[in-house]
Amino acid sequence: MVPRTFKNCSRGLGRLLWLALAFLGISLLTRIGLALFSGESYSVGSWLRFLAVGMLFDAAVLPWLLLPWAVYDAIVPEKIDRPFLKCAETIWAGIWAIAYFSFFSVVAFGEFAFWGEFSSRFDFIAVDYLVYTHEVIGNIQESYPVGLWSGAIVLFSAGVWALTWPRDMAPPVAGWKLRFLRIPVLGLAAFAGVSGLTMDTALRTENAYVGQLSLNGLYSLFHAYRHNELDYERYYPILPAERLNDRIRSLVAQPGTSFISSSGIDRNVTARADAGRRDVNVVLISVESLSGDYLGMFGNTQNLTPELDKLANDGLLFTNLYATGTRTVRGLEALSIGTPPTPGQSIVRRPQNGGLENVGEELKEQGWTPYWVYGGYGYFDNMNAYFCANEYKVVDRTDLDAEGIAAHSENIWGVADEDLYSLAMRQFDREFESGNRFFAHIMTTSNHRPYTFPEGRVNFPQHHREGGVAYTDWAIGNFIRRASEKPWFKNTLFIITADHTAKAAGKTDLPPSRYHIPMIWYAPGLIGPGVEGRLMSQVDIAPTLMGWLGLDYTSRFFGYDLFRLEPGRERAFISTYQKLGYLKGGRLVILDVNKPPVVVDGFDAETETAGTEGTAAIAGDDALIEEAIAWYQSASSLFREGLLKDIADDGDEEQKAPACR
Structure with a gap:
């Protein structure tokens, strides 16, 4: 059962569309779910605002996720005559499609857990946690039924893939020039997304929850990674x-x-x-x-x-x-x-x-x-x-x-x-x-x-x-x-x-x-x-x-x-x-x-x-x-400038610092 959306697409385009719709759909449901999960009452204007602005941030992240697949699709011919190779390629692509969908789902679950703790999308705290994987992974394992949830996510992803993945349609075949052209197009789109949007686009609102809901979790995560230390005199008002x-x-x-x-x-x-x-x-x-x-x-x-x-x-x-x-x-x-x-x-x-x-x-x-x-x-x-x-x-x-x-x-x-x-x-x-x-x-x-x-x-x-x-x-x-x-x-x-x-x-x-x-x-x-x-x-x-x-x-x-x-x-x-x-x-x-x-x-x-x-x-x-x-x-x-260092008091004796471990 393949959606009509993919019927007239080439193999590569159909797969890219499937991945795009999967990501955008999960992102939309995540945003709606977080809004309900927050327990706040939002006006119609607020709903329209964070749904519309949120779609812009989702669209800014999307090309980065599609680029690896576009490179793969450009390298692997769309028309494969040998049945064994065709079958192997189909299985290989299916594994990665399920992995993509599972990743999108895991990020969504992670956003709910993070929101429950910090009432925000991923931020610099999430970046810090990624540094200490032993504690963070252990904390997740001790706090949630990870094995059960992981299995459920993979099974659900496999089910969605089985029902909707574009295959066995004998679609038109895209030439290698068109397949390779998708790479710079997606690259430009990725650059345009990060250049055209700033955190302020989402956060410029009186309601901090509306600002957070306007963001995309992955966008917020990588923004926090790039801005984990801030130079005060560069970014904030200063005095002479x-x-x-x-x-x-x-x-x-x-x-x-x-x-x-x-x-x-x-x-x-x-x-x-x-x-x-x-x-x-x-x-x-x-x-x-x-x-x-x-x-x-x-x-x-x-x-x-x-x-x-x-x-x-x-x-x-x-x-x-x-x-x-x-x-x-x-x-x-x-x-x-x-x-x-x-x-x-x-x-x-x-x-x-x-x-x-x-x-x-x-x-x-x-x-x-x-x-x-x-x-x-x-x-x-x-x-x-x-x-x-x-x-x-x-x-x-x-x-x-x-x-x-x-x-x-x-x-x-x-x-x-x-x-x-x-x-x-x-x-x-x-x-x-x-x-x-x-x-x-x-x-x-x-x-x-x-x-x-x-x-x-x-x-x-x-x-x-x-x-x-x-x-x-x-x-x-x-x-x-x-x-x-x-x-x-x-x-x-x-x-x-x-x-x-x-x-x-x-x-x-x-x-x-x-x-x-x-x-x-x-x-x-x-x-x-x-x-x-x-x-x-x-x-x-x-x-x-x-x-x-x-x-x-x-x-x-x-x-x-x-x-x-x-x-x-x-x-x-x-x-x-x-x-x-x-x-x-x-x-x-x-x-x-x-x-x-x-x-x-x-x-x-x-x-x-x-x-x-x-x-x-x-x-x-x-x-x-x-x-x-x-x-x-x-x-x-x-x-x-090093001017918060210790000042020796009068009469202080020099003391040997302890050996650090």
Whole structure:
């Protein structure tokens, strides 16, 4: 049964048409399915917009997929007289046709899975995941019935091929000149597609979901691959060098600091008179994907976090903290070096990222032993290399056997959080027995797909995000209870926060509510119960900690010590890999590639809608935009110029860096 469409086509043209219709049809169904899957209500105009623009992007990708087949068709004669060779060619072509259709289908399934996690088409996160195939393939295998789905896709593809593939029609035979002519024609079409369309063609809309639906997944993937690192000064608005220097210095200055020179942000920080906790150990836990709205203290009614809610009641709760980005490495960057996000890739994964001014190195200079403790394999995302190059002792899941710890549960991302904490406590016990203070940055993994954990811990099912959150909460409570029996507990500050939220996408490009994360400082006897509601960024955590400990040091942090910051100067940074947001005074500045700055005023966190949007829409916006530019431009240029490297403090002894693995 061959569709009438192919009856009068030559063999090659019929096959190319079949492949084109298969790709365009699956792309259309994917777009419609994602629109329904998003759970949003779209107007007729929005439907027409993303279907029409989406077809343009599908058409731009199509020639690239057809080119290999056109080359094959040009080389292999259409008329084959020998039955055996003709049969072999038919089988060979059929195998590849089924493979093509299966590939289109797998991409479609992948888009649904990616949308469910990130509410967008493929982006730079997908590119990063392709680099770490072991973790990604393992995660897919543990999260989905891959064998069953793969078999179903191949069988379905074979069925479609059997019913619709153009064959045995005795069609007209195309000469070799015509067959070879298709190659440059498709090549020109491929070039025209990538030259004539830009991401802005799809994304120029007030509704971010409509923009994403207007894209094609493969187009988005390869665009992200080509633009994974962005030069700020090439793509974003900038200030002249002299104005930039004056502006950033005025922004980072605060009481108790004095600049070292006439340019840059290098400054001496003097400890507060009321602070003096130089003997306190510090355990900083960055929890995987812990959105603020998971916690009961922020209104969640599912009882996912009873342990964290109790710790919040007994400790100091920060209620207005925002993550800088949407990736673990972005959160680690902010927590360690206190720097606003630079466009493109996180500094954790960039070259020349060793020897930076960072909280672990600063504490090491003043007597603490800094640790990076991770529940997975730390080569992922360059994490072990980054922390080791910045003077942390590195510990990850490869150390469990040497410590004699048998994991209660593990998946492709890491061991169960309870085993991670056991591993960390082994290090703390040794440091305490040696008379050393310690600072440990612990990164969890259990609240990550496939959401598996030891049985019998929580009353939530495996393989669901709610179960992952609940187990993560249980493990933190269990860790605190076990730690309370240790001799070092009474003199230890526990800081519990998140690397980022579970979902950062929304109707708008940078919805601030999707970057809201919790933070709890818990130290019975050292910190009384309380609530801190001032606006705060992840980049402020390190300098706030240094100030609380009562330390004098030389700083290149961009963050503030919130406890001594004058009211009205609070601000936060939020970002994707391309869009850079600056929150201050209830307004949001958005800097984007090759676009004028946009200011959103009167943002409603509940509905994720903006009251007023535009460039310099409200009196005073020019100054706010200049602030945003100064922060982001300075962070990018100072890192590029090597001016975020460590500054030796007076009296520091040269210390040998640990051997990295």
